[in-house]
Amino acid sequence: MKTTETMAVYTAKDFKNDVNVRWCPGCGDHAILKSLHAAMAELNIAPHQTVVVSGIGCSSRLPYYMNTYAFHSIHGRAPAIATGVKMANPDLNVWIITGDGDALAIGGNHFIHALRRNIDLNIILFNNKIYGLTKGQYSPTSDRGFISKSSPYGTVEDPFRPAELCFGARGTFFARTVDSDLKNSTLIMVEAAKHKGASVVEVLQNCVIYNNGIHKSITDRTARSEKTILLKQGEKMLFGANNDKGIVREGWDLKAVTIGQDGYTLDDVLVHDATTRDVTLHMKLALMGYNNTLPIALGTIRCVSAPTYEEEYEKQIVTVQNRLPERCLNDFLMYSTNIWEVK
Structure with a gap:
């Protein structure tokens, strides 16, 4: 955990400045900033x-709206720049704001090595599956068959799935949320910051101009309870409007079942443990939702301790x-074998 000022109590207003926020009205970035x-x-x-610290893209304007360094x-x-900041002053609380194009295309190499090194950085990855700033080209997370200007x-192409990159780079923390869920987004960001090491929070974000409704299937109020599952440490993996559905193991795979049907009981439902060192189950949980038969997992999926680079x-x-x-x-000069006498 980073250094905290004693006796001081801060509110959200303390981290805002008076700069006019210049994102499109209705953009999911507004909610993420809040x-x-x-x-x-x-x-x-x-x-x-x-x-x-941010890179380039719509999301990367966020530093302008912070009353911080x-x-x-x-x-x-x-x-790379955030790594330099953290190495120069490890006591600083360092955040990276990036998008799916900025982080996973031109920045892909820097992204995976920051995770591999486990530098104590908090990475917020805005994923709207489009290049918004450059006016609507497909991005590394756009689905196969996606029609765009480019x-x-x-x-x-098949898209990157951020969790796979994170786990493949031996990432120690991965969580997912949606832009419109401010309550859980805040809780997840707090968990990410408290994690000692590199943390990645993928935020499924809406671009109202070039990819409007890309996450509608999971954000729509009428379908959200059936299409998403909020994972909580030490709790049963339950979802559904009445919390009557759960995730169980079926061989090597996961399966969504209705409790009380086909012989399944609450005892069959898995209990979430983000701290398990083996990544196998975390990977399966993170990739749910890419399969239409399973809800997409939100919340903190993986959180394991490991030495940090700094x-x-x-x-x-x-x-x-x-x-x-x-x-x-003078000692170094005397011990050196490469000495010439100049006359």
Whole structure:
């Protein structure tokens, strides 16, 4: 957990500034910004101890609306710059704001290596399955067959699924939420920030101009309870309008069942454990929803502890310093074999 000011209590207003928010009316980014302000207030970490770094894209305008230190960087390189910030001052609470195009296309390499190194960064990944800032081209998360300005006859590519990249890079924290669910988005962002290591929160976000309604099947009030499941640590995996459906194992796969039908009881329903080190079940849970027979999983899916890069780096420096005698510049010159006498 990052350094917290003693005796100070912050509200969401403390993290807002007076800059006019310039996203399209109805854009999901507005809700995400509000959730982030609320999460930062809940964490109670001073604005001057908080840094928000972004790349390029509609989502990446967010630092302009923060009363914190902020950096609107270059395309895809926010993880690299945020890593530098964290290494220079590990006590800072560092957030990365990025989109599916910024993070998973030009920034894909930086994204996976930040996770592999387990640097203590909080990554908020806005996923609207489109390039919005550049006016509607398909993105790395657009579904196969998606028609856009850059794929008028439909894409012939399979999309990235962010959870797979996260787990493949040995990520220690992955969660998912939707932009319109401010309450749970705030709670999930708080959990992500409290996690010691790299955290990824995928936010399923709506672009009202170029991809309106892309997540409608799970955000529509009439279908949400049947199409989504909110995973909670230590609780049964239940969903449905009456919480009468659950997730069970069937061989190597997961299956959605109705409790009381076909012989299934509450005892058959799985209990969520985000802290299990083995990634197998977490991967299956994260990929639910890509299969039409299963609800999409929201909430914190994986949260495991592991050494962070900055902590291990600092330990290494101390170890080397303790092992080697203290030297000055003259010592290095004397011990060097590459010495020439100039006459």
